[in-house]
Amino acid sequence: xxxxxxxxxxxxxxxxxxxxxxxxxxxxxxxxxxxxxxxxxxxxxxxxxxxxxxxxxxxxxxxxxxxxxxxxxxxxxxxxxxxxxxxxxxxxxxxxxxxxxxxxxxxxxxxxxxxxxxxxxxxxxxxxxxxxxxxxxxxxxxxxxxxxxxxxxxxxxxxxxxxxxxxxxxxxxxxxxxxxxxxxxxxxxxxxxxxxxxxxxxxxxxxxxxxxxxxxxxxxxxxxxxxxxxxxxxxxxxxxxxxxxxxxxxxxxxxxxxxxxxxxxxxxxxxxxxxxxxxx
Amino acid sequence: xxxxxxxxxxxxxxxxxxxxxxxxxxxxxxxxxxxxxxxxxxxxxxxxxxxxxxxxxxxxxxxxxxxxxxxxxxxxxxxxxxxxxxxxxxxxxxxxxxxxxxxxxxxxxxxxxxxxxxxxxxxxxxxxxxxxxxxxxxxxxxxxxxxxxxxxxxxxxxxxxxxxxxxxxxxxxxxxxxxxxxxxxxxxxxxxxxxxxxxxxxxxxxxxxxxxxxxxxxxxxxxxxxxxxxxxxxxxxxxxxxxxxxxxxxxxxxxxxxx
Numbered sequence: 001x002x003x004x005x006x007x008x009x010x011x012x013x014x015x016x017x018x019x020x021x022x023x024x025x026x027x028x029x030x031x032x033x034x035x036x037x038x039x040x041x042x043x044x045x046x047x048x049x050x051x052x053x054x055x056x057x058x059x060x061x062x063x064x065x066x067x068x069x070x071x072x073x074x075x076x077x078x079x080x081x082x083x084x085x086x087x088x089x090x091x092x093x094x095x096x097x098x099x100x101x102x103x104x105x106x107x108x109x110x111x112x113x114x115x116x117x118x119x120x121x122x123x124x125x126x127x128x129x130x131x132x133x134x135x136x137x138x139x140x141x142x143x144x145x146x147x148x149x150x151x152x153x154x155x156x157x158x159x160x161x162x163x164x165x166x167x168x169x170x171x172x173x174x175x176x177x178x179x180x181x182x183x184x185x186x187x188x189x190x191x192x193x194x195x196x197x198x199x200x201x202x203x204x205x206x207x208x209x210x211x212x213x214x215x216x217x218x219x220x221x222x223x224x225x226x227x228x229x230x231x232x233x234x235x236x237x238x239x240x241x242x243x244x245x246x247x248x249x250x251x252x253x254x255x256x257x258x259x260x261x262x263x264x265x266x267x268x269x270x271x272x273x274x275x276x277x278x279x280x
Numbered sequence: 281x282x283x284x285x286x287x288x289x290x291x292x293x294x295x296x297x298x299x300x301x302x303x304x305x306x307x308x309x310x311x312x313x314x315x316x317x318x319x320x321x322x323x324x325x326x327x328x329x330x331x332x333x334x335x336x337x338x339x340x341x342x343x344x345x346x347x348x349x350x351x352x353x354x355x356x357x358x359x360x361x362x363x364x365x366x367x368x369x370x371x372x373x374x375x376x377x378x379x380x381x382x383x384x385x386x387x388x389x390x391x392x393x394x395x396x397x398x399x400x401x402x403x404x405x406x407x408x409x410x411x412x413x414x415x416x417x418x419x420x421x422x423x424x425x426x427x428x429x430x431x432x433x434x435x436x437x438x439x440x441x442x443x444x445x446x447x448x449x450x451x452x453x454x455x456x457x458x459x460x461x462x463x464x465x466x467x468x469x470x471x472x473x474x475x476x477x478x479x480x481x482x483x484x485x486x487x488x489x490x491x492x493x494x495x496x497x498x499x500x501x502x503x504x505x506x507x508x509x510x511x512x513x514x515x516x517x518x519x520x521x522x523x524x525x526x527x528x529x530x531x532x533x534x535x536x537x538x539x
Contacts, residue, residue, distance in 0.1 A: 078539050079539065080538065080539060081538050081539065083484070083535075083538040084473065084474070084475045086473055087460070087469075087473055088460075133535075134535030134536070134538040134539050135538075135539040137535055138535060138536055138539045141532070163428075163429075163450050163451075164450075165450060165451050165455075165456055165459060165460060165474075166460070167450075167535075167538075168449070168450050168474050168475050168476070169448055169449065169450055169474075169475070169476065169480070169481060169484060169486050170484060170486075170534060170535045170538060171450050171535075172428065172429070172432055172449075172450040173486060173531060173534040173535055174534075174535055175408060175429065175432060176408055176411075176412065176432060176435075176436040176531045177531040177532060177534060177535065179405070179408035179409050179411075179412045179436065180412035180527070180528045180531055180532065182409065183409050183412045183413045184413075184528070186409075187413065201401075202401075202429075203428075203429055203450075205401035205405070206389075206400070206401040206404040206405050206408075206429045207404075207405050207408055208405070209401070209405070210399075210401050210402045210405035210406070211405050211406075211408075211409050223401075224396050224400075224401060225389065225391070225395065225396060225400035225401040225404070225429075226391040226392075226395075226396065226400075230391060230455070231391055231392060231393065231396065234391050234392065235391070235392045235393065237392075237393060239393065240393075243393070243396070244396055252397055252398075252399065253399075254399050254402050
């Protein structure tokens with residue numbers, strides 16, 4: 001007769017056995033596969049199985065693109081107030097700050113890429129979808145003005161749903177304001193390169209994103225004026241697959257070239273050097 | 281009038297469209313079609329005209345006079361070709377050193393597959409870039425609806441005026457209602473919240489003045505005429521660089537007090 005205990009799980013525990021380290025995991029929104037976070041990080045947050053580009057915070061972009069320890073942030077404390085007293089906006093701002101850990105939807109500053117100094121901005125998708133209100137407009141305008149004064153090229157990563165509705169007309173005015181600063185910077189013969197990321201739409205696409213000397217785009221990024229849902233609602237047409245994606249914009253002639261995350265730093269470094277940038 | 285009533289008034293078919301202003305205010309208007317790249321967009325009217333004894337470049341977003349005209353003009357919502365047409369004429373104004381006068385009446389830039397394929401965002405971005413560097417005065421009047429980037433593409437100007445019951449907004453009240461309230465029916469609330477009336481614009485220093493409309497069209501025409509004359513008079517003796525600087529400074533301070 002078999003002993004019942006034979007089927008029992010042995011309750012063995014070795015002295016001093018280390019607990020298995022919990023590897024942080026994340027579900028890929030592209031293929032639903034569970035990915036190990038450190039693995040994903042090595043792949044620049046692009047899913048090795050399906051190629052889905054995970055959203056990147058502004059800080060991660062800074063870490064990925066700029067030379068280590070080179071970044072000096074500007075206007076770090078600048079944040080939007082609530083000029084219209086717009087319903088529920090104050091709470092939304094607090095929420096956005098808590099979720100993103102940022103004070104606003106763009107991080108600006110000075111740094112270097114492969115030793116070449118530049119002014120740099122990265123928009124923060126976690127802060128109200130990177131939308132542009134008075135603070136984002138002011139920070140970007142100051143960055144371009146500073147770059148003009150210091151005769152620095154500007155490298156920028158755009159991620160934005162467009163002008164921030166809750167700040168009304170003042171958001172719209174930022175499009176013209178930033179455009180003015182971009183124009184001045186350009187007139188001085190200085191380089192501005194934008195990398196359009198998922199998603200770059202509305203008032204940001206219709207201003208500084210599309211005003212760069214060189215426009216790069218991340219593969220798969222949605223880039224356009226109106227969002228796809230708005231277009232479908234307005235025109236009652238089904239949009240073709242891949243509509244407004246970076247590959248579509250490349251084909252239509254609005255994007256210079258596509259650039260994978262793993263190659264962005266080297267390409268940007270090369271572009272800076274081709275435009276007279278000297279290693280410091 | 282509350283905000284929503286103003287939205288309805290700004291969109292009313294009973295108010296004069298841009299072409300009526302053009303006929304009343306300008307002599308010898310020569311309309312010039314086409315963007316020289318792809319097509320002619322009837323939503324954007326462009327050309328040369330005499331105004332108060334001098335040649336000006338005239339740009340207008342035109343909704344149309346009757347239903348067939350409105351359909352032809354896409355209800356004043358310009359395609360990228362419309363903005364590329366105005367871009368061409370602004371460059372001409374810069375070359376021949378003449379002022380640019382703009383009349384704005386649009387719910388917004390055209391939204392659709394064609395507009396996206398041909399780069400609506402790039403077209404507007406290029407207009408803003410060009411306008412912010414121009415060295416001739418640009419004077420704009422919002423005569424009805426000033427809808428979002430499609431309106432701004434003619435309003436990155438040295439001076440902007442609005443008719444009494446015109447509106448100027450980052451997004452249509454319908455769009456705001458569905459985004460903010462998740463309820464497309466809450467248009468009245470959204471109109472109020474967006475602060476889109478001429479008075480609001482004056483309070484935010486987004487416009488230089490409100491123009492009276494009166495009971496008859498002739499009052500509105502006269503007040504736009506007076507505003508253009510007065511604004512243009514201010515540029516006598518101003519250098520080209522000063523004109524550009526004035527525009528830069530105008531936008532530079534907008535929003536800065538709210539951060």
